Amino acid sequence: MNRLSQISSIAALTLILAGCQVSPDADNQANGMNAAQADEALDNALNANDSGTTSVQPEFLGTLVPPAPGEQGGLPDDRTPLNEAAARVPTSVEASGATIQLWGLALAQGRFGDAYRLYADSGRGSGMTEAQFSSAYNRYSDVQVLVGRPQSTSNQRVKVPVQMYGRMREDGRPFNMIGTMTLVRNPGGQKGESGQMAWLIAESDLSPRGTVKIIPPGGETGAGAIPQAFRGNWSSSAAACGKPGDNMRLAVGADDLTFYESVGKVTQARPLSPNRLSVTATYSGEGESWTDTAALTLSGGGDVLTIGSVKRVRCPS
16 A cells, blocks of 8 residues: 555545445346446545535634745755646656646546456555545545656656645645655557556545645735746747747736736735746726736747746746
8 A cells, every 4th residue: 555545544434425336247137337437426425525615713713835946845945847748748757747637637536446346456556445535535526636746667667756736635734744745657558549557546645745835814924925937037939038029028026027018916926836836816908907917838949828828938137
């Protein structure tokens, strides 16, 4: 059993479904269902989050800000750009993190059966039965998973830094886990077959470490919200930097974004990966105000900033 499984299993596990599971014969009928329909019904039951939403205690209300890369409990502060071309090939090492991203999304949506089947050996690589896995992960809500740079240990195995944070379902208390997840190639997913993952989770050593900060309702992240690597002056080209009428200029500060015709006051800055940041800001410009969330991505050794599909280069100091 991996370390996360051991930690999760400390809580009392609801094993009623596990005790009732029978390996159905494909030709048998039970309550009008064949084996495939019975499996689907079980999956639906395990995926259904019947415990309701998190009951957040007053002292835990607010926006969660996890440890940033390089901080205790955060991902490694690795600023080397990922090879985007390689990452578009599902069987590549660079693309292996996509499995973990799908795992995190399934957990966040309460689709525990779907998350379980992203482990090797039809989920048994998690060290738990599907019912145990569902019960263990139902302890958490508002789950967010951040993925670092995959590192190949062989042609068949990849280690990926992973950070998982969110709230405990019981009272809304924040949690943060950090560690490494090992993925292995899925023999049945190397040819681009529909519905098949090229990489499956084999091991995990996620453990609690670091502190998630809570920004009270209406509060702001304040100075230092945007990491230093993203700050500076940006434009469409080095030649355009500082020229009058440059409508592509952008100044990124610790807690503000200043565009050509608008200024945004940052209310939340959440790391998505070592080189990617989700920024929510309240903007004002041309007599209007609005709130928007955008992903800021660094590449080119930290000298290229992409927001949406728009790329800018760092201006000389």
